[in-house]
Amino acid sequence: MNATLIAIALSLVSAAAYALAAVAQARLAGRSAPSDGVLRMLGRGAWWSAVGLNAGGALLHVVALKYGPLTLVQPLGALTLVAAVPLGARSAGRRVTRTEWRGTLLTLLGLGALLLAAGGGEVHQTLTLPEALAVGGATMAIVAFLGRPGTRPGLRHATAAGITSGVASALTQTLTVAVTDHTTGPLISWRLVTVALFVSAFAMGGLLLAQIAFRGGLGAPLAVVTLANPVAAAAVGMALLGERLQGGAVSLIPALLGSAAAVRGVILLGRATQEAATTAVSDAVPAPTPSRVIIGSPRPVEPRPLAAEPMTSSVGGA
Template sequence: MNAVTGTVVAVLLSLVSAAGYALAAVAQSRLASASTGGRGALRRLLGRPQWWWAVGLNAAGALAHVAALHYGPLTLVQPLGALTLVAALPIGAYGAHRRVSRTEWRGAAWTLVGLVGLVAVTGPTAPDEALNLREALIVTGATLLLIGLLASRSRSRAGATTGLGHATASGVASGVGSALTQTLTAALARDLPGGPSGWWQTALLAVLIAAFAVGGLLLSQAAYRGGLAAPLAVVNLSNPAAAAVIGVALLGETFRAGAWGWVVAAAASLVAARGVVLLTTGLGTESPEAVTGTESGAVPSPRLDAVVPSDVTEALAVPEPVR
């Protein structure tokens, strides 16, 4: 396969990956909006077919992403993954019978620019390097402490802050899982040290990767209770940020373009933060006319009413709009 054909295939697979992740995020958001929480919430979630559809879509998106990296460079494939946010906004709005507000579109644009700028300067400079077992365990312990801190702070707050806290934890878990996956791949390619006992190191890394993958998925599910756009943006930002921290701190990597890379990364982070703020506040900026089927003078319906069963809607009916 020549370079042009490989690039085309990589782009197509990247678009498939972004669509899979976007559909999965929308499905998770709908499940979160209909969830009552409390004890047994996880058991009820695992018993819903929609949850397993979301899991399958996430898996399909991951496989398409890995396949795209096989045919195209990281500098091309990784920025295209940011299209997940662009695809998720209209899909989620369509399912909720509303239009995407201008503020949300601006927030998505700012976030995409920041994310692409961040990814452009944080690509690995030495992809054959990997964490050793001791470093992998240290990273695992530190990540678990950070996730626990973010989760505990999220439980003590309400609204969008809760969603963003869980979203940050989800992105960090996924980023660490990616770093461990790179370690496992490199280790298998050159055989793990330790002779006959090397198999248990491989098995341990596989277990850690699976745990972070499942944890990231469950944390994102919790994050979407605070909405879709802002948590999804934070997940997509904290993922490469966590991987970049590991690369710089432990693998001897550095930002591309040297010192200017640090400047670009800082500026991109500020731009992306501006986008997240707009996405967080943009959900309340739609006019009544922006909501499909809302008549003049009528009380707008909740955005996610299409995914809540009618009996639940009737039981929760109040004379004021649901916030």
């Protein structure tokens, strides 16, 4: 079977696992108080279910990176949001809205255009030790900046989660190529140990950052994670791994159009899921019961006009 088709198939299953994990994390975030610490969260079975699903998705993602480049595998990660929408709606006991279907269609069309422009074939180039240190240091600096105290921590944490996950994927490709292709150097080296530590730290950090972001709901934070993830991975792949779009400069046109459609679709999906969450909260509030007049109950007395009645005079009256 073609290596590109294998990468696409593995990426699709990985996206489904990530979608199930995102729904589980969002439900856990909805049942958790903002003051709950990490230790209390680690004691819940729902958290470990999400960890297991994320681990399965990550394993499939690693194998997909062996057969396809970052510019091909990472855009398919946007399908996580497409799968999470019906799963989240089913979990909430509602139907998928028309806006959500529109967003799904736009996202799929955008991904199709990106796949046509993405490069194919196997990848053999890896990061050097200075490059891995530079990528790791820059990522930690960006995460520290986004994690600063502020008024909108949810979307900023979602952006940090997407960046750390995307960078972890880029670093993971260096590990997989180095382990399976012995022409890239020794199997055990300072470079690979450093990359493995970065991958572990960024993978767990992205999971925790996403859990914090999902406290504001599933739609908008997951949309931001979905956008930031491939952007970060593609930046590393094109800047340091020598990956290019297939077809040269001409393929840049469908890639840009596909990116615009995918961004619009992700925005629609995030907006629709946020509106659905708001509607669910408003429906949960009981409607006020109609007031009934009870005899003897105090109520304001409205002034009534005096009726015209015949008056009798005390002086000279007939």
